[in-house]
Amino acid sequence: MAIDGIPKEMLAVQVVEFNKPYKIHKIPTPTQLGDYEILLKTVVASLCHTDSMVAEGKFPTKLPCIASHEGTGVVKAVGSKVTNFKVGDRVMSGVPKNACGRCYNCKGPNDWHQYCENIEGHIGVMVDGAFAEYHVVDCRTSCHIPDKVSYASAAPLACAGCTIYRALIVSEVKQGDWLAIVGAGGGLGHLGIQFALAKDINVIAIDARDEALELCKQAGAQHVLDARDGKEKVVKDVKALTDGLGVHAAINVSDHETAADTACAVTRMHGTMVQTAQPDRVCVAFQELVFRDIRIKGTLIAGQEYSQQMLDDVARYDIKVKTNVFYGLEEVTKMVELAHSGKMQGKAVCVVDRAEFEKEKATV
Numbered sequence: 001m002a003i004d005g006i007p008k009e010m011l012a013v014q015v016v017e018f019n020k021p022y023k024i025h026k027i028p029t030p031t032q033l034g035d036y037e038i039l040l041k042t043v044v045a046s047l048c049h050t051d052s053m054v055a056e057g058k059f060p061t062k063l064p065c066i067a068s069h070e071g072t073g074v075v076k077a078v079g080s081k082v083t084n085f086k087v088g089d090r091v092m093s094g095v096p097k098n099a100c101g102r103c104y105n106c107k108g109p110n111d112w113h114q115y116c117e118n119i120e121g122h123i124g125v126m127v128d129g130a131f132a133e134y135h136v137v138d139c140r141t142s143c144h145i146p147d148k149v150s151y152a153s154a155a156p157l158a159c160a161g162c163t164i165y166r167a168l169i170v171s172e173v174k175q176g177d178w179l180a181i182v183g184a185g186g187g188l189g190h191l192g193i194q195f196a197l198a199k200d201i202n203v204i205a206i207d208a209r210d211e212a213l214e215l216c217k218q219a220g221a222q223h224v225l226d227a228r229d230g231k232e233k234v235v236k237d238v239k240a241l242t243d244g245l246g247v248h249a250a251i252n253v254s255d256h257e258t259a260a261d262t263a264c265a266v267t268r269m270h271g272t273m274v275q276t277a278q279p280d281r282v283c284v285a286f287q288e289l290v291f292r293d294i295r296i297k298g299t300l301i302a303g304q305e306y307s308q309q310m311l312d313d314v315a316r317y318d319i320k321v322k323t324n325v326f327y328g329l330e331e332v333t334k335m336v337e338l339a340h341s342g343k344m345q346g347k348a349v350c351v352v353d354r355a356e357f358e359k360e361k362a363t364v
Contacts, residue, residue, distance in 0.1 A: 071130025094141025185212025322346025
């Protein structure tokens with residue numbers, strides 16, 4: 001369907017060549033929507049570590065590609081078969097777009113759709129994303145933003161929040177259990193701390209930067225360990241807190257070459273380590289797998305059901321998203337510089353529609 005009342009051109013931030021800076025320029029605004037697609041006027045879009053991987057050509061990205069897979073916006077138009085959203089709704093962008101609906105994964109649980117092998121792509125990764133004045137998303141993966149959650153908070157949740165929330169579910173930790181988060185002082189980790197504490201799970205936060213360790217404390221972690229002390233010391237400290245057994249499960253959100261091994265080492269025998277970080281290789285000593293029976297699970301983001309549940313929990317438990325706010329798509333280059341500096345706490349977010357953002361601040 002064609003879309004009336006939308007500008008012919010929009011400002012966008014694109015990957016036009018791998019391993020080169022973003023190109024920030026005017027391009028045609030999307031004018032056609034598929035049956036299940038929504039056109040959003042972007043309010044806030046966020047930067048994620050995965051964006052650097054896209055820019056480096058580590059995914060089958062179709063160039064040129066608009067960056068950012070963490071977006072929020074206001075619905076301006078809907079496809080012919082969209083029934084769960086209407087014009088004016090506040091939306092957190094779904095990352096998976098146009099799964100085939102026929103394969104093994106699509107016919108499985110709702111949360112499997114993201115693994116569709118025939119999917120058109122994930123926004124900002126393989127197809128156009130949210131660093132633009134308008135972006136197109138799938139109504140079957142996008143979510144309604146609760147009244148108590150701001151656009152700026154919801155944008156990082158589209159990937160970081162969904163990923164760590166699903167990791168908690170995959171870990172199968174229960175109320176009263178012990179959970180370690182390796183890389184806990186980053187964008188995903190500080191959210192994971194809060195989600196776990198809200199569910200009465202005991203959290204041990206592990207990281208290796210001063211800024212990250214401070215963010216762990218700000219997020220509410222009572223047990224914060226410095227990975228720079230060495231694996232042996234970290235394991236000893238974890239066991240001292242857990243009756244000598246180690247945590248029931250660990251989640252690794254760090255792509256450091258030693259992080260996965262550390263996550264396994266602090267986990268008790270027969271426990272689970274959930275890998276969410278995406279280094280080129282996940283390296284774990286064979287003793288952890290063979291002699292200690294540590295089970296490693298991988299996890300991607302989350303389907304619509306878990307994602308909406310996550311947003312509702314953010315509102316219910318007053319989960320705080322640490323953000324570094326930039327105004328205007330022209331500032332994306334500065335966002336990238338901050339993210340790569342190693343000094344950033346939380347997530348860098350870009351306010352694309354300042355008028356809508358300021359209007360919301362008066363009500364949320």
